[in-house]
Amino acid sequence: METTYYTCLNQHCAKHRNVFLDGDAEHEHCKRTVLRFDEESKRPVWLRLAIPVAVTVAALVTVQVIRRSA
16 A cells, blocks of 8 residues: 655644645645655656657668668
């Protein structure tokens, strides 16, 4: 079972910016956002570079094929 953690965004709350679980009575009416840990929110570097590299390689291969057939 996954546990979702939240951060309190209510500036008038005594525990503003604290982390809490869903169903916490102290934060029942507080504005909140889902807490994301660094491991969950960041994509691997290779994934960010994969698409531009693949497009560049495909363009270079296409140019070479066109030059050789001409």
